[in-house]
Amino acid sequence: MHSTLVRAQNVFGFFTTVAFFVAGLVSLTSLLYPANVSVDVIRANSVKMYCISSFISFSRAAGLCVGGRAHQYYATKVQEYAVLNFDLEADLSSLFNWNTKQVFAYVSATYPGSKYTDNEVVIWDTILPSRSASKLILKNERAKYSINDITGKFAGRDDVTLSFHWNVQPHVGRLTWGVVGLTEGVKFPEVEKAGKKSAAK
Amino acid sequence: MDQIQSILDGFIDFEGQRLAETLTTTILVLSGILAFIVGYLLSDLKYTVYIGLSGTVIAFLAVVPPWGIYKRNPLTYLPAGGVQVQMVDGDAGGGKEKEEGKKVK
Numbered sequence: 243m244h245s246t247l248v249r250a251q252n253v254f255g256f257f258t259t260v261a262f263f264v265a266g267l268v269s270l271t272s273l274l275y276p277a278n279v280s281v282d283v284i285r286a287n288s289v290k291m292y293c294i295s296s297f298i299s300f301s302r303a304a305g306l307c308v309g310g311r312a313h314q315y316y317a318t319k320v321q322e323y324a325v326l327n328f329d330l331e332a333d334l335s336s337l338f339n340w341n342t343k344q345v346f347a348y349v350s351a352t353y354p355g356s357k358y359t360d361n362e363v364v365i366w367d368t369i370l371p372s373r374s375a376s377k378l379i380l381k382n383e384r385a386k387y388s389i390n391d392i393t394g395k396f397a398g399r400d401d402v403t404l405s406f407h408w409n410v411q412p413h414v415g416r417l418t419w420g421v422v423g424l425t426e427g428v429k430f431p432e433v434e435k436a437g438k439k440s441a442a443k
Numbered sequence: 444m445d446q447i448q449s450i451l452d453g454f455i456d457f458e459g460q461r462l463a464e465t466l467t468t469t470i471l472v473l474s475g476i477l478a479f480i481v482g483y484l485l486s487d488l489k490y491t492v493y494i495g496l497s498g499t500v501i502a503f504l505a506v507v508p509p510w511g512i513y514k515r516n517p518l519t520y521l522p523a524g525g526v527q528v529q530m531v532d533g534d535a536g537g538g539k540e541k542e543e544g545k546k547v548k
Contacts, residue, residue, distance in 0.1 A: 243460040246453035249507045253467050257499045260475040264495060267479055268488065340486040413488050 268341055269415025278336040281406050281423035284349070285329045287382050291397050291433045293322040322397055324389040324430050326351065326365055328404060330380040332422075337410050338373035345370040346409040347378065351389060353402040353430070363389045365404075401427035459513025463506045470505060474498020 243249050330349065337345050348367035355361055365385035370376055389396075406423045455463065474495060482491030 243463045243506075244454055246451065246507055246509065249453075249463055249467075250503070252464075253471070253499070253502050253506050256467055256471050257502070260471045261495060264475045264479050264491065268482075268491065271483065340482065340488055 265414045269412065272339070272341050272412060272415050272418075275336070275339040277408075277410070277418070277420055279408060279420060279422055280333045282331040282333075283329050284332075284404055284406055284423040285425050286351075286402065286404050286428045287327040287329060289327075289402070289428060289430055290325045291322055291431055292325075293320055293397075293433050321390055321394050322433060324396070326385045326389070326404075327382050328366070328380070328385065329382060330378055330406065332378045332406060333376065334370060334378070334408060335373055335376040337408065338376055341412045341414060343411045343413050344372075345376070346411065348407050348409075349385075350405055350407060351402055352405065353389075353396070353399055355391070355393070355396065355399065358392055361391065363387070365389060397430050397433050400429045402430060403427050453507075453509035455509050455513035456516050456518060458516040459509075463513060467502055467506050470498060470502040474501070 243252060328349065332347070334345055334347065346367065346369055348364050350362050350364045352360075352362045365387050366383065367386065368378070370378075404423070404425045405421055407419065407421045409420075410418045412418075475498070478491045478494035478498065481494055482488055
């Protein structure tokens, strides 16, 4: 501690040590607030199927698909999409404490398949920035993201279930995840006939 | 030029160094504990950050400049005895110089 420079270095060095320990204590306090997320309602109301094919002439003639490209250039396969509407009531206020920066919440749909048996798709998500915004009440909310399957066709599959997930992002410490609520399974209906749509145009 | 150099160096004496060390540890640890408690009680991490940082600023202001309190016990060196040879305090100078010093005495 003889010269100014050495003293400045020592003070800063010890400051980093203290800051590290305080941050460690702060992250440990997250254990004092157990997560108690209540989901009152989670329910899929309606599922709409549509499909897109680049083989416009063929598929339109058959009345199967609307024309267009399934997000991929030069893709020739028929791609079906499903859009869900759902109800959700959840209370995430217990996740907010002094060490919570924000909470990421999302709804996923799980459905079976024959070749690929476990399928889970996120259909809706949101960021909750504060405790005042921690209660979710959604009535017949339209899914933000449509479902498309790796095989392209999945209409008619049964037992589609919704689940609600949350992810706490703290100021200091580790991320924590949780999942609640499984609805009764619903069914992916058959694809709406494209013929009606083009007639409406 | 020497004046500027001595301001930049900011040397303090041994007792002052002990005091500076103690002050650094005390101020930073206390501000860390206070920051944690206040932030926890008021349930806002903002207070923790601000109290911790202001404690650090106080520690810097208290310890880094060579305040007079750190210079109360200056070392008094023995007067230079010889014409050509400087007296060496302790063993730092090595044996040869020391012997030469004795001869001069």
